Amino acid sequence: MADADLLPTDGFLSHASDFDAHSHGKALAGHACRFDLGAYRDELYRRHGVDFPPQLARAVNKRRGEYLAGRVCAQRVLQRLGMAPAQIAIGAAREPLWPAGAMASISHAGDRAVCVATLDIDVIGLGIDIERGIGPELAAEIRGVVVDADEEALIRAGFDDFPFGLAAVFSAKESLYKALFDQVRSFFGFEAMRLTRVDPQRLEFAAAQTLAPGVRAGQGFAVDYRREDDNGVRSIACVLRPPA
Structure with a gap:
């Protein structure tokens, strides 16, 4: 509205x-x-x-x-x-x-x-991130910072447009950082969350290390994403309270 x-x-x-x-x-x-x-x-x-x-x-x-x-x-x-x-x-x-x-x-x-x-x-963590579209040159500059070789392979297999896919993963990791900050309470980098699966409008990640009692190595997290009109991306990470 x-x-x-x-x-x-x-x-x-x-x-x-x-x-x-x-x-x-x-x-x-x-x-x-x-x-x-x-x-x-x-x-x-x-x-x-x-x-x-x-x-x-x-x-x-x-x-x-x-x-x-x-x-x-x-x-x-x-x-x-x-x-x-x-x-x-x-x-x-x-x-x-x-x-x-x-x-x-x-x-x-x-x-x-x-x-x-x-x-x-039931929502104990929430993060949103928006990013402008990126071109091939910027994608080439930042990919080594945002993802490793295995994650890059997943992006190339899951997206027809690699720069957009990289922007989506970049945004998703930013959203996860915001959503998990209340639990972790300290900075962690892109390498702390590794991409494990690419689906239409959803990306899945696994924690590469234990960051907090509720964020343990191997634990999975999912982030929803969507393409914006200007070829940018919006992602949302929503972390739910574990079942009792």
């Missing part, structure tokens, strides 16, 4: 809309928008009801604008879920600090920002 008419007419945010998503059988609420960094100015924080965080005092306008757009999306999603207005501050590891009861995630790429959230108590 488009709600661009609810936005201040400041030229910064546009194409704002709600969306619904599903992952692992769970319904998720989302909100997305576009933003114009050329129209960004600090006073927009007050206008959109978002606190300017001290952590951005020395940040460039690009980072300030991305943060603002992401937080506006987050506020819209929390409103959709019936939660009281809340500021989403920055944690010690630069993670968003969500209000009690909410599991959510933010991403931005280029001129787009997005947030997805749920109040489902």
